[in-house]
Amino acid sequence: AQTVTQSQPEMSVQEAETVTLSCTYDTSENNYYLFWYKQPPSRQMILVIRQEAYKQQNATENRFSVNFQKAAKSFSLKISDSQLGDTAMYFCAFMTIGFGNEKLTFGTGTRLTIIP
Amino acid sequence: DGGITQSPKYLFRKEGQNVTLSCEQNLNHDAMYWYRQDPGQGLRLIYYSQIVNDFQKGDIAEGYSVSREKKESFPLTVTSAQKNPTAFYLCASSPFGTGANTEAFFGQGTRLTVV
Numbered sequence: 665a666q667t668v669t670q671s672q673p674e675m676s677v678q679e680a681e682t683v684t685l686s687c688t689y690d691t692s693e694n695n696y697y698l699f700w701y702k703q704p705p706s707r708q709m710i711l712v713i714r715q716e717a718y719k720q721q722n723a724t725e726n727r728f729s730v731n732f733q734k735a736a737k738s739f740s741l742k743i744s745d746s747q748l749g750d751t752a753m754y755f756c757a758f759m760t761i762g763f764g765n766e767k768l769t770f771g772t773g774t775r776l777t778i779i780p
Numbered sequence: 781d782g783g784i785t786q787s788p789k790y791l792f793r794k795e796g797q798n799v800t801l802s803c804e805q806n807l808n809h810d811a812m813y814w815y816r817q818d819p820g821q822g823l824r825l826i827y828y829s830q831i832v833n834d835f836q837k838g839d840i841a842e843g844y845s846v847s848r849e850k851k852e853s854f855p856l857t858v859t860s861a862q863k864n865p866t867a868f869y870l871c872a873s874s875p876f877g878t879g880a881n882t883e884a885f886f887g888q889g890t891r892l893t894v895v
Binding site: 670697699707708709711714716755757759761766767768769770771772773 | 810811813815821822823824825828830836868870872874882883884886888889
């Protein structure tokens with residue numbers, strides 16, 4: 665069974681600073697995707713960034729980047745130059761792939777607050 | 781516009797009643813999922829389906845049932861056997877297989893309250 669662990673229930677950081685959210689996962693699969701989703705107060709889930717397990721290069725999307733350590737099963741999210749609009753719940757997620765084996769599992773989330 | 785639609789947004793249920801939450805997508809996605817969200821517990825998987833007329837139990841399937849008669853639709857029934865159904869429910873869909881654009885798309889959720 666796949667599990668996703670987020671060990672930081674809450675974090676806060678000053679506006680414009682950098683913050684890193686941690687995520688570890690456990691799987692016996694070799695082919696999968698990892699995601700970070702953001703859930704603002706509206707509760708709409710928004711994809712922040714995606715990483716394919718077979719790619720060694722870390723994914724980046726503007727101010728968001730990941731540190732993907734496949735051997736350690738670690739997938740942290742770094743937010744640079746944090747903005748007030750980054751305040752939200754952040755969920756790490758793991759997706760197995762392959763017909764008949766598609767399953768999307770989430771961690772418990774990290775509540776991030778950006779302080780003005 | 782392509783997307784995933786959940787209805788209703790708010791739902792109230794009397795104890796002992798079954799209720800059905802609707803989830804429809806026009807993204808031509810094969811896989812669909814139902815999650816329950818409680819404070820401090822993240823998203824927990826209830827059921828998921830990868831193909832029409834087939835679905836699998838997730839981590840907390842007891843007290844819930846689903847059907848997948850059409851590719852576009854994946855309704856969730858919360859039965860009277862679910863002891864604590866008050867929660868926020870999210871439906872999602874995703875395409876199969878590999879690809880740079882693989883991701884799950886979410887509806888806006890249904891808030892279910894037992895009164």
